[in-house]
Amino acid sequence: MTSLDIDALLSNTDTEIIICTGAGGVGKTTTAAALGVRAAELGRNVCVLTIDPARRLAQAMGLTELDNTPRPVSGVSPGSLNAMMLDMKRTFDEVVEAHADPERSKQILENPFYQALSSSFAGTQEYMAMEKLGQLHQDDSPWDLIIVDTPPSRSALDFLDAPARLGSFLDGRFIRILTAPARGAGSAIGRIAALGFGIFTNVLSKILGAQVLSDIGTFVAAIDTTFGGFRERADATYELLKKPGTAFIVVAAPERDALREASFFVERLQSESMPLAGLVLNRVQEVEAGSATEEQITAAAQRLRASGEFELTASLLELHAQRMALKERQKHLAARFESAHPTVPIIAVPAMAEDIHDLDGLRQIGAELADKNNDW
Template structure:
């Protein structure tokens, strides 16, 4: 196993000198290691986090582990690829013939998770009031940041149950990959905000004098805010916050506990990106954030790369050869020339992707890379997931061209 995926060190140390090439990532050993309990796949939207998460979970089940994969992706691609009609907020077992372990899958239901928290941490009477509150119904289904926070809540619940050997998390398709990490702190800031403190002042104040003081503050506050929100919405918010007041400490404690869980040994982050500037820029931000927070990074999955069928013929030589063949007559010559030009285009694309990967490695020389070729089409079944799982976990140098899986093209000599 590489330094980045070693159980002995929580995160890899920077080498004494800048390495010339990215180190490999041994995801096979990482997911088979019994000390690995949580793998979080993260990155910007549209880079293949859901498929990567499912493929790693399948590989872990084939390695004999009892795995659950939690997706936050509402597009239901995970259910389709696993052969399930649908997924919901409870783990469902996936029928995978011939594996030594077990594979379970679930899709976060943001509102149901919030409802379960309310019911579990309040009295039946108070829970009924909260669940019926119009502001709560909006907050639990569409409030900015709620999805990320509920993903953290569900992760904490799954880990506390201690039912699975490994939990694989597909993080929400947010605008920023950092939203998942920021969710607990944002929730704490929301609970400690001026608006919340004003709205909960009557419930928290003790005695008649305290209530009068709180009421005076609320009167001034409500005159201003009701012009913006409207009187009825303000009353709904005030009633919701007052009913939820006794649960605030629990929200904060669980947010802190889950955040700390992500920093403990046994948790690994896998950053997923495509060989595109925006995706790699987002991946770079995330790597920096993980480093700043002291969180364990396994490495970068460079997804949907386009390695050529052969690396022996450069794009320039292929173009020259195509022009030479064009001088010939008949369909065979045209076919050969066309194949040469396709190869030239593929080599040009691969060179661009390798330059982008090299730029990332220059900025983060300690971060291992696993390059995964693009599939011919969408992954929609278990067989497609197995192909991707092999690309993620296969031996580093076992590729059709012999190019290590850390790269799209061979390293230059000299």
Template sequence: MQGGRPRRSEPRRARPRSPERIRGVPPVTPGYPGGPSRAPSQREGWGHRPAVPVLRRTCPSRRRISRRCHRGRGGKPVNPINELVSVKEIIVCAGSGGVGKTTTAAAIALRAAMDGKKAAVLTIDPAKRLASSLGLKELSSEPSKVSKAKFTSAGLKPKGELHALMLDTKSTFDKVVLRYAPTPEQAERIINNRFYRNISGTLSGTQEYMAMEKLYELHADGGYDLIVIDTPPTRNALDFLDAPKRLTDFFESRVLRWFLLPYMKATGGIMRIANVAATTFLRIVKKIVGAEVLEDTAEFFSNLEGMYDGFKQRAQDVAALLKSDNTSFVVVTSPAEDSVTEATYFATRLNESGLPFGSLVVNRVHPSFGEPIDVTPRQLRRLQEGDERDRLLAKLLINEDRFRGLVHLEEKNLKGLARRIPRHLWVRVPYLQTEAVDFPGLIEIAERLFDGEAEAV
């Protein structure tokens, strides 16, 4: 029969089975490594945020870890943080503020020291809480070693060493100036410049740039097996990732230098004529901010001549280090909606920037309960009107119901994050009654972070 419906005697063609349906293999989300790539139209536009790649290069024999590599004995998921500590040289803890990022960084460095590594944790947080939790009086821009007596008093026997330091943006900036200035005299003029003293610790992007500069310096010295850094808290992931470039672009700003040329040392009538407009503009600005401010600013940029290439080259070197096989990023969040939104966006930006994603740490997760107790409103009212024991039971039931609602809300917030980051890269740290205000508290958090299993795929 040529056309029309096929006769019953003709066998129907078997519909090809989807690879995801064969042998119980679960569907692969488009955009994840190993899954089908998205069409170009799906990648375009502000609405799309690509999935975070699976952990790269933590297995020596593979460029990317497969799901099978994340399973230990008996098929149990392997904690991804343990893998990072064993093979990486730099771990960057990133995320919004107030999610336990500094404590997580310290706990990772603590575990590395226990495993026999010489580890350093670099914090940007000026609070003294981390210093006290490590048993140190204070932290400075130079590494301070945590004494073995502190470990021994907690019943621990570290095989390695733990060092800690706090970023001093001004002193780090001074070292950068001393490194790239052509002469010591030029470096001294810059450091003593009033405009420089004002911006060296306050200019947008300076803290982030200097944090990366300090990280590069520690890594280049080669004195540590692992360096853990907690990044400055940012309201936008772009602030941290783009800060070094923004700072170098500011120093190279042609528009700013064009306006300041009348105050710089310049010769030649052509330059004076070309800057008539700038002179007119600066005459107005001078009435507002004062002549000294403009002179200090012009002197600062004049002294920076010949140093721009050094700033730009170091920013490029740092960017290459962050993308190398030796580095991995750990995104830290809490179950709160705002923190989850920030973590999702941050992980997406890491992926778009080609930065190696290692793990997601979800801090302060409330534990889930068993089956709910079936109590009717009428029964609850009777308990509330009963004796002291009944009233206490009623309060416990109400409290349990509220906690159950909180857990439900947290899981709802995290569900969207699960669509972006595979769950086998997650590590959950439960909500604890005490914070890491002392060394035992930090040890407890480290145990929760490392001894817990990763989530099943």
């Protein structure tokens, strides 16, 4: 298989953004952190943006607080490593405050609909991750490489789609209909009703109640005059993702569902001409290749068991055979992925016996990620 050359990617100063994506539970966040440590030790000035790190992983980077601001991770040189955790509400609040005068931003921040939107809208997290990425990637930023760990969403594709969805939602025709009264265009409702849209507001107010509709109207009117279009903002960040300085790394476990998800994502990136660096096949079973086949090992273990002697050896052989079988199955799944996506470089990272607790653990994963001689 084509090997993914991680060190070449990390050392290349043209690489400015790396986005780790994949299904939930495949080790995206750990991969992002390990890439960050390795890149910093290759001399890059790195900022890792994580969405929801396990407490242990934050501790592994020596961080006690992750609070929407990049915090330096000590013990990494000659480059530097900073890590931060996205606080989506804070990020959203800051966007509002940066673009509206104090009085208007107060009005927006206190609006009940804004509060619901900024803390629980499906897609706000993705949108704010993009927004934060845009902020971190400014010309005057102290980082030359930003590594993003994507939110744990239902589908990895949400990261690409949610921002545009939120943008077009806030700019869309329905929200304009709802905001018509708030803009003082009283007759708009009449015109809409004539067009058959009245039923729409009728249904909405039945479900949500009239107060909610009015909150939404005030919110959109307030936000509309302050910054020009959510959609343009979302589009701008989306364009950033297409630039050659960006690299997507898709992380997958060697399991059917995770690889299926990875396939979807790879196909989507390719169809959008997004820069895909490759696939990290995470936590694969390693077995040292010996001359004996799995069948021979299993048969030998059975013979020992039947003889009633050498129980330890029998157990060890069973363990060995089990691992060989697991590796075989994983390789079969990987081969299927590979034949469907022959141009995608792949790197396999072995499963660790223990969880990651410290920088050394991350370094070890980084070394595995960069080990292009791994012939798994």
